[in-house]
Amino acid sequence: MPERVFLIGPMGSGKTTVGRQLARRLGMDFLDLDLELQARCGVEVAVIFEIEGESGFRQRESALLDELSRRDGLVLATGGGSVLSAENRRMLTERGLVVYLQTSVDQQLKRLERDKQRPLLQAPDRRQRLTELAEQRDPIYLSCADLVVRSSSISPPAMAANVARRIRQHIDGAQVS
Numbered sequence: 186m187p188e189r190v191f192l193i194g195p196m197g198s199g200k201t202t203v204g205r206q207l208a209r210r211l212g213m214d215f216l217d218l219d220l221e222l223q224a225r226c227g228v229e230v231a232v233i234f235e236i237e238g239e240s241g242f243r244q245r246e247s248a249l250l251d252e253l254s255r256r257d258g259l260v261l262a263t264g265g266g267s268v269l270s271a272e273n274r275r276m277l278t279e280r281g282l283v284v285y286l287q288t289s290v291d292q293q294l295k296r297l298e299r300d301k302q303r304p305l306l307q308a309p310d311r312r313q314r315l316t317e318l319a320e321q322r323d324p325i326y327l328s329c330a331d332l333v334v335r336s337s338s339i340s341p342p343a344m345a346a347n348v349a350r351r352i353r354q355h356i357d358g359a360q361v362s
């Protein structure tokens with residue numbers, strides 16, 4: 186197994202949900218950057234956005250990513266916007282296997298229907314917001330991914346199994362060549 190697996194992708198792609206199950210399958214630890222940041226700050230991500238703005242959140246996110254992305258034996262679910270900074274992308278690509286959970290705006294909308302927390306979803310037209318974010322970010326996710334796994338309409342456990350299989354194939358392929 187790789188030393189570290191970094192999950193990237195947009196809100197609702199399953200980084201947190203699938204990531205936890207993937208770690209169990211691979212016998213690795215699991216951490217979630219948003220949850221860890223919340224635990225350390227003692228407040229929700231939305232409150233950090235409110236008090237410090239998105240730029241304040243991004244600074245905290247980068248500092249924590251730098252720390253956590255050095256740990257061994259870890260599946261790390263990153264935040265949806267963690268890849269926006271070139272420095273963060275460098276940390277991810279140099280330190281572990283980067284897996285992009287690619288999804289559709291339709292699926293995101295369904296999965297996040299009941300969410301009231303995510304600050305970037307506080308928009309009158311969620312479809313439009315998610316579409317804009319996808320147009321801006323999909324090329325960035327693709328640019329730093331070692332593996333792209335489409336998160337279609339399969340359950341989180343099936344998705345975790347799928348990602349684990351793709352990681353094993355990727356590693357086997359790398360050893361042969």
Ligand SMILES: Nc1ncnc2c1ncn2[C@@H]1O[C@H](COP(=O)(O)OP(=O)(O)OP(=O)(O)O)[C@@H](O)[C@H]1O
Nearest residue numbers: 195196197198199200201202265296339340341344
């Ligand atoms: N493959 C899937 N099939 C069905 N539901 C899913 C799937 N993946 C995730 N979900 C559901 O979608 C919701 C959002 O997923 P999750 O919180 O894991 O996304 P995320 O990528 O961590 O988002 P964020 O970047 O905002 O943290 C959860 O309720 C989760 O159960």
Ligand SMILES: O=C(O)C1=C[C@@H](O)[C@@H](O)[C@H](O)C1
Nearest residue numbers: 196219230264265266303304
């Ligand atoms: O897509 C984003 O920029 C974000 C996604 C979440 O994981 C959180 O990191 C936060 O809500 C910002």
Ligand SMILES: [Mg+2]
Nearest residue numbers: 200201219262
């Ligand atoms: Mg998450």
